[in-house]
Amino acid sequence: MSVPIRFTRSASLAVTAALSGCLVLAGCGSNPPQAKGATDSSTGAAADQAKPKLTVDKELNALLPEKARTSGALVSVNNGSFPPYEIAGSDGHSLTGASADLSDALGQLLGVKIEHVTADGLPSELTGIKAGRYDLAIGPIGDFKDRQGANDFVDWAQEFVVFAVKKGNPQGIKDLDTACGKRIAVMGGGSAEGVIKNQSEKCVADGKPAVKVQSYKDQPGSILAVRSGRADAFFSSQAPLTYFVSQSKGELELTGTGQANGFNDLYQGAVVAKDSPLRDVLVKAIQKLIDNGTYGQIMKQWGLSANQLDKPGVNLGGDA
Known part of the structure; x- marks a missing residue:
């Protein structure tokens, strides 16, 4: 009922x-x-x-x-x-x-x-x-x-865990492998931080630039880093990122959806x-x-x- x-x-x-x-x-x-x-x-x-x-x-x-x-x-x-x-x-x-x-x-x-x-x-x-x-x-x-x-x-x-990026995805971030050398914002102490740091080590092992990991205390600070150009993407949970994108007046979009992105x-x-x-x-x-x-x-x-x-x-x- x-x-x-x-x-x-x-x-x-x-x-x-x-x-x-x-x-x-x-x-x-x-x-x-x-x-x-x-x-x-x-x-x-x-x-x-x-x-x-x-x-x-x-x-x-x-x-x-x-x-x-x-x-x-x-x-x-x-x-x-x-x-x-x-x-x-x-x-x-x-x-x-x-x-x-x-x-x-x-x-x-x-x-x-x-x-x-x-x-x-x-x-x-x-x-x-x-x-x-x-x-x-x-x-x-x-x-x-x-x-x-x-x-x-x-x-x-x-x-699910995805990326929020500037509209048009100017840095071409589509998955973890394309995050090499990019400035990626994450929540400090969260699971996404561990995954992106592991990816940075993989980038270096593959002869690519390390991920420039930026750890923030909260979600608003992380998403603002992308909107202001201090970060190329915010790697986090899809539900809040969808919400932030909907509130960005067309400034942001999601990328990397429909993929595992380092998680089970x-x-x-x-x-x-x-x-x-x-x-x-x-x-x-x-x-x-x-x-x-x-x-x-x-x-x-x-x-x-x-x-x-x-x-x-x-x-x-x-x-x-």
Whole structure:
């Protein structure tokens, strides 16, 4: 059965404003400002609409950790710069995007409020979850074997890694091999950084120029490097790059699509501490949202239908 849903949350203008402002200012933080009365990037429809309303599942609520049931809240951490999934407000506690809408639906189903906190990058997120400072990260965060030792992943999205380049692709970047000698921006500490550094070594071994790897703290800073001409391409997840390209007013395009680009199947999801009871609760809750149509409508609203999974899974990711 499909549940009719209408959303209040949209961030189409939020990142546009942040990108435009950062081109003028000296730097760009990880928390682009929110925009009220924004327009959805994929539909063009005004997003000032009603939130989804779901009934509390008492069985799932009873499976939550006692602390969450007592407080009526779960704390989810993000790094604020993964549109269209996560776009954090400047106050460090508000969030818009597909992940925010999914969090709202999960909170209603579980009978708790999911509170959002922005941390300083992915390492801080994962360390904070392991230490118990945060209950979870709704993500989606890339699920890889080397990240599964201290945390468990509840995967709810699939991803692909491509390049964002200037319109017309003036540097002719089509895949990893054509990145040799080029200035490639990546997110520092992310899986794409490791892949592009390995590619740089391969370039040298093949007698070609090394890749000039530029590591940035967040997505906006990386994409701005391409728009301003400081980098030739941004190598990252296809979903946020598609979003940034759609907001670039024709300045950018994607390249390298439909290829592995150094990765096996990529899964992304929520993160909880190893063996946390939240893991199984999230699996069951997300499955309910898939079954009743809520998940599919959220993903469609944010242009993410191609990233959907038929069912959630635990630690589906392999080696990077």
